[in-house]
Amino acid sequence: MPGAVARRSPGDPLSHAYLSSDACRLRPSACPGLLRIVPALDGGICRVKLARGELSAAQALAIxxxxxxxxxxxxxxxxxxxxQLRGVKRGHEEPLIAALLHAGLGPSGPQDATHAFADDVRNVMVSPxxxxxxxxxxDTSTLADDILARLQGDARFAALSPKFALLLDGGERLAMLDHPHDIWLSAMRDPKCDDVLFAFGLAGCPPVAEKHAGAVAAVAASDAAALTHALVHTFLDLAAPEHSRMRDLLAVHSVEDVLTHVESKSxxxxxxxxxIERWRRAPGDPSLRLGAHTQRDTRRSHVGGQPVLGRMNSETLRGLARLVAHNDGATLRMTPWQSVMLSDIDTTKVASTLQALEALGLACNAQNPLTRVIACAGSAGCAKSLADTKADAMKLAACLPADAQVHLSGCPRSCAAAHRAPYTLLAVAPGRYDLYHTRDPRDPTGFGRCLARGLTIDEAAGMLSRAALPPITPFDEPSDA
Ligand code: SF4
Incomplete structure (x- = not known):
């Protein structure tokens, strides 16, 4: 592995950050990675990026x-x-990184000067x-691997922000469609024949409702990998040093400029x-992440559950590894709903697998309120947090009304959710929150309409229970705009 240095300078927000020498030289950043362990209140944070969200049994055990x-x-x-591995002990950074690399959890390719940035660019999301x-x-699996290999293999992409991210959507019913991505590609049927095309867009999400911005263009499926490569190069060709995301570029260049550049380059x-502009994608169904559902091969099912507040301990990981090992051909995946999915489970073993997940403490039924509450690290782990969001989320889950989905955030950075939850509790003091409501999970302007300020968790639960706050569907037209 690359040599390593510990950066320590008083007052520096990265004080005590541990960076491999390549990570340090190529891109100073506060964003955690496998080779860049950044400090938090509860110790270092090491982010392990999983290709297609997958983790083998051996890797789960190694972690x-x-x-x-x-x-x-x-x-x-x-x-x-x-x-995201939390609480990394001071002085243990180097052996932790070595153990993770040994388990094959780092970027592919030689562990040379390109290694550090190759980890940062591994941001391709597909459906679980x-x-x-x-x-x-x-099936986007092979295409996702191709795109990932191109991202990791091009040294120029070291200039990308570690947050620069791509969505590759095959049209699955279980799809996270509300997270904005710098580049998104979504499968569509060619209206003129039956071929599959990829519609694509920049700095946004695939359109579902009429009001959403449509795709900017489409390409043949066989061109999708080359297109993403050309789009990333185009971004780097046109972006000024202060432009780290596609939305920054689009503030100074038109979409037309970008597409013309892509066509001439590629x-x-x-x-x-x-x-193509009128095309709308079918809405996703996030409930499919929970419980058991038959796959395309009807002899197999995927079985999913939600660890409490997306957090697993080492025993849960070992239990999941055992389940993979005991189910021949099964695959373990993490999902963007902070849940876990086991795919390719023989249908005869579905019931026992569900039982096993529940025995590990995972919630496998959407009626369980723990599947409808998310929270950031909170004051137990993050110095920015004004409240212990994890503990308060557990308190709220105990009295959460049916159908209410709530996000508790210790500050406006919203680390636990890249989209807008229907209800957000934003901490203002220990145990006190402002309550927000939005009908649009893609609302870029904030958490929605503020309904009340400075609520305790009991008061928030009371407000959420009132008839004045009915359950909402993600794409209702806003009545409170
Ligand atoms: S949302 Fe704010 S308080 Fe919560 S983990 Fe992120 S930075 Fe910390």
Whole structure:
């Protein structure tokens, strides 16, 4: 592995951050990575990016051992289907990184000067049911691997922000469609024939409702990997040093500029007509992440459950590894809902697998309020937090009305959710929150309309229970705008 240095300078927000020398030289950043462990109140944070959200049984065991030995035994699932290891002990950074790399959890390729940035660019999200859903238009697995390999293999992409992210959507029913991505591609049926195309857009999400911005163009499925490569190069060609995300670029360049540049650079024929602009994707169904559902191969099912507040300890990881090992051909995935999915379970073993997940403490039924509450690290782990969001979320879950979905955030940064939850409790003091309501999970302007300020958890639960706050569906037209 690359040599390593500990950066310590008083007052620096990265004080005590541990960076491999390559990570330090190529891109100073406050964003955690496998090779960049950043400090928090409860110790270092190491983010492990999982290709397609997948984790083998051996890797789950390796992480369980590593967090017991080098951290506080906790792994959080992130809203990008990655893992975040918390509480890394001072002085244990180098052996932790070595253990994770040994388990094959780092970027592919040689561990040379390109290694550090190759970890940062591994931000390609696919559905956890990619390749398993009979309703999908295409299996994105191979394409996702191709795109990931291109991202990791191009040294120029070291200039990208570690947050620069892509969505590759095959049209699965279980799909996270509300997280804005710098580049999104979504499978669509060619209206002129039956071929599969990829519609794509910049700095946003695939359109579902009429009001959403449509795709900017589409390409043949065979051009999708080359398109993403050309789009990333185009971003770097046109972006000024202060532009780290696609939305920054679009503030100074038109979409037309970007597409013209892509076409001239790549020679890819972009399909642009009214039918592509009008195209809307079918809404996703997040409830499919929980419980058991038959796959495209009807002899197999995927079975999912939600660890409490997306947090697993080493014993949970070992239990999941055992389940993978005992189910021949099964695959373990993390999901962007901070849940866990076991795919390719023989249908005869579905009931026992569900029982096993529940025995590990995972909530497998959408009626369980713990599947409808998310919370950031809170004051137990983050110095920015004004409240102990995790503890308060548990308190709220005990009295949460049916159907209410709530996000508790210790500050406006909203680490636990990249989209807007229907209800957000934003901490203002220990045990006190402002309550927000939004009908649009893509609302970029904040958490929605403020309904009340400075509520205790009991008061918030009372407000959520009132008839004046009915359950909402994500794409209702706002009545309170
Ligand atoms: S949302 Fe704010 S308080 Fe919560 S973990 Fe992120 S930075 Fe910390």
């Amino acid at each position: 369980a051992d590593a967090i017991d030995e080098h951290a506080c035994g906790i792994a959080d699932i992130t809203n990008r289907a990655n893992l 049911t990619a390749g398993r859903d009979a309703n999908a238009l295409i 020679g890819i024929a972009l399909l642009r007509d009214a039918s």
